[in-house]
Amino acid sequence: MLTQEQVRFYKDNGYIAVSNILSDAEVRHLQEVTDGFLDRSRSVTKSDDIFDLEEGHTAAHPRLRRIKRPIKQHPAYEAILHHPGLLEVLQQLMVPAIRHYGLKLNLKPGGGGDPVEWHQDWAYYPHTNDDLCVLGIMLDDVTEENGPLLIVPGSHKGPVLDHHQDGMFVGAVTDPRAEEMYPKAVPLLGKVGDITIHHTRTLHGSAANMSPGYRRILFLTLRAADAWPLTEMPESLDAFNEMMLIGEIPASPRLAEVEVRLPLPRPTDWLIRRDSIFEKQRDLRNSPFARPSAKAEPARQADAAD
Template identity: 50%
Template sequence: MNVQSPVRALTDEQIAFYRENGYLMVENAVTPAELDAMRKVTYDLIDRSRAVTVSDDVFDLDEGHSAENPRLTRIKLPHKQHPIYWDTLVGSRITEVLKALLGPNVALSTAKLNTKAPGGGAAVEWHQDWAFYPHTNDDLLAVGLMLEDVDEANGPLQVIPGSHRGPVLPHTNADGVFCGAVDPDHPDFHHDKAVTLTGKAGSMTVHHVRMLHGSAPNVSDRARLILFYECLAADAWPLVGGASYYQRLPQRELWEDLHKRMICGQPTTEPRLVANPVRVPLPPAPDAGSIFKTQKTGGARSVFGSKGGSSGGMMG
C-alpha cells in the first residue's frame, strides 16, 4: 500500500527565500470557512466600537471615530476578545508555516488586528519590531493574515528585503528618546528598495523581527483588515527593558502564562543566546501607553507626509 507523505506547509525554495530576504507571502493560509468566520467576528467587534468614545483596552480609535462612522486603528489582543482568533492560529496552516520557520516549539508573543479605516486610515512609520522587544535570539517573526483583499491603495505592508540581516537602526528622536520609528534620513534606511506586499483575503505575509517595514495611509474606500500574530521560538527570551509584558510577571504567573501562549510544542527553561545587534527602547516616549502614543508623543518623523506623522505602530 502506498502511503502519501503529508503536504508540506512550505517548500525548500520558500524557506530559503525567507532566510535570504526576511519576508514571505503565503497564499491560502486559511480555508474559506475559517476566513468567513473571522471576518464576521471582526465586523461584529467593529460594530461594537460604536459605543466607545475613547481608546480603551479593546479598541484604539482613529481620528473621526463616531457611532455613525466607526474608525479604528486597531483591535487590541484579538485572541483575548474572541476564541476564533486563537483557534485559527493553532488549528490552521499557519501553525505548519511557523514550524517550518521557527522549529517545533513556538509561542505567541502578542496579537493585534490592525483595521485601517477607509479614506486616510493611519500610516505606520518605518520601524523594526526588534527595536521594541529584543530577545536572546532573533528567531521571531510576525504573521499578517489578510481578512480582506489588500492592494496598493489601502495601505499595504511594505518591506525592505534583506534588512533583517543588517543593523538595528536608531528608533529615537533628536533628543534620544525612543519614538518607535526610524529617521527617514538615516543612511542605512534604503526606502527606494521597498517591496509592497499585496494579496487576496486569506493570504498572509511573514516578516522577520529585524525587517524594516511600514505602511502608507489607507486612501481607498475599503477597510484594510490585517490580523497580526507576533510569534517566537520558545527558546527566545525577552531582554529587560523591552516592551514584552510577560517579563514583568511574577515567576509563577510567568510560567503559567508561557504555557498558555504555546502555539505548538513545549516551553523551555534554557534560553538560546545568539550575538545580535541590540538597542534597548529607552528612555521611553512621554506617553508610552500604546505604540500609537509612543510615535506621536515621541515625535517620530514621517516618511509618508503629515498624515503618517501623528500615529503608527508595530506590525503594519
C-alpha cells in the same frame, strides 16, 4: 507545507507571502467576528481598553484603527494561534518549539487611515535570540491604494536601526541610514485569506489607506520557545509557558550574538500607549510617509505547496 525554495526566499529576504493555508470558512469567521467589533465601536466615543479610535470617529462613520489585545476579546482570535497549517509553516521557517507573543488587529480605515511609521519589531521587544516573526492574515484584499505592508527585502540581515528621538524611544526609525533603504521597499499585496510572514528585524511600515474601505490585517507575533525577552518579562514562568503553541518547553534560553538596542528610555505615559502603535509613534517628527516617494513594485506572492 512550504517548498525549500520558499523557505530559502524567506531566509534571504526576511519575508514571504503565501496563499491557500486558511479555508474560506475560517477566514469568513474571522471577518464576521471583526465586523462585530467594528459595529460595537459605533457606541464608543474615545479609545478604551478594546478600541483604538482614529480622529473623526462617529457612530455613523466609525474609524476604528485597532482592536487591542484581540486574544482577550474573542476566542476566534485565540484559536487561530493553534491552526495546524499555520504552525506547520512557522516550524519550517523557525524552529520546532514556538511560543506566541500576542496578537494585533489593525483595521486601517479608508479615506486616509493612519500610516504605521517605518520600524523594526525587534526594536520594541529584543530577546535572547532573534528567531521571531510576525504573521499577518489578510481579512480584506490588500491593494496598492489601501495601505499595504511595505517591506524592505534583506533588511533583516542589516543593522538594528535607531528608533530614538532626542534620546527618547519613539517606536519609529530615526536612523539616517534608513533613508537609502526606503526606496527599495516592496508592498505585500494579496487577496482575502492570504498570509504574510516577516522576520522581527525586517524594516517595514505602511502608508495611509487612500481607498474608500477598510484594510484589515490580523497580526500574530511568534517567537522560538527558547527566545526570552530582555524587557517586559511575563509576570510568572507559568504565564510564559502558557504562551507555548507547539513543541517542548526548553529548559533554558538560547543566547545568540545579535545586535540589540533597548527600547529605553520611554515616555512617562508609555503604559497608557502600550496597546496602540499609533500612540507609541505619535511623537515622531518628519514622517517619511509625509514625503513623496517612488511607487514600490509588488512583492512576490507564493502558493503553499500541496
